[in-house]
Amino acid sequence: MMYKDVVDISIQTYSKHHIDSIVKIGNNRIWVTGFYGHHNPNDRSxxxxFLQxxxxxxxxxxxVGGDFNAMLNDAEKEGGRRIVRAHINxxxxxxxDLALVDIKPDRGWFTWVNNRNGDRLIKERLDRFIMTVPAMENYTFTSSSVVRRIQSDHDVILFDLYRRQPMS
Known part of the structure; x- marks a missing residue:
C-alpha cells in the first residue's frame, strides 16, 4: 500500500491476508482494506x-483492494481452462451480499499473466478495488488503473479517490 503525505493512515488490524486501516483526508474518513484472497478456490469461502x-x-x-484470486465473468480471463461457474457465482x-461495487479500471484490464507465449499464454483479472455504495456516493471521482510490470506476473493496480475530478 502506497499513499501521498496528505493523508493520515491509522493501521487497525493486519494478518498475512489483509491490512485494515482508517484513512483520514481532510475531514473525511474512509476504511481501507488491503486484501489477499486464498489462491486455492476451495479456500476462497x-x-x-473474513471480509464479511x-x-x-x-x-x-x-x-477493499488487492489480489482477490477470483473473477466475476468470462471477460476477466483469456486463454487456459474456462472459469468454473460456481467460483464466479x-x-x-x-x-x-455486502453491497460492494467493482471499480473497473480506466487503463488496463488483466492484472496477472503467466508470461508464456502462443497458445500457452493466460491472462486474468485477479486484482481489483471494490467499495461500498456510500463510499461511491461520497467519492464520485474515483478511478482505478492497471500498470504493467514486465518483471512480474502481477501488475500494479492504482486507486485514486479524486482523479476524475473536473479541474476548476
Whole structure:
C-alpha cells in the first residue's frame, strides 16, 4: 500500500491476508482494506467470510483492494481452462451480499499473466478495488488503473479517490 503525505493512515488490524486501516483526508474518513484472497478456490469461502466479518465492523465508507484470486465473468480471463461457474457465482454473491461495487479500471484490464507465449499464454483479472455504495456516493471521482510490470506476473493496480475530478 502506497499513499501521498496528505493523508493520515491509522493501521487497525493486519494478518498475512489483509491490512485494515482508517484513512483520514481532510475531514473525511474512509476504511481501507488491503486484501489477499486464498489462491486455492476451495479456500476462497474463508476469504469471503473474513471480509464479511470486517464489513460488519466497518462504520465508515469502505474500500477493499488487492489480489482477490477470483473473477466475476468470462471477460476477466483469456486463454487456459474456462472459469468454473460456481467460483464466479460465489464471488458475485459475496459482493452482492455486502453491497460492494467493482471499480473497473480506466487503463488496463488483466492484472496477472503467466508470461508464456502462443497458445500457452493466460491472462486474468485477479486484482481489483471494490467499495461500498456510500463510499461511491461520497467519492464520485474515483478511478482505478492497471500498470504493467514486465518483471512480474502481477501488475500494479492504482486507486485514486479524486482523479476524475473536473479541474476548476
Amino acid at each position: 474463508t476469504s469471503w467470510g 466479518r470486517v464489513g460488519e465492523v466497518v462504520k465508515e465508507e469502505w474500500v 460465489e464471488f458475485r454473491d459475496f459482493l452482492d
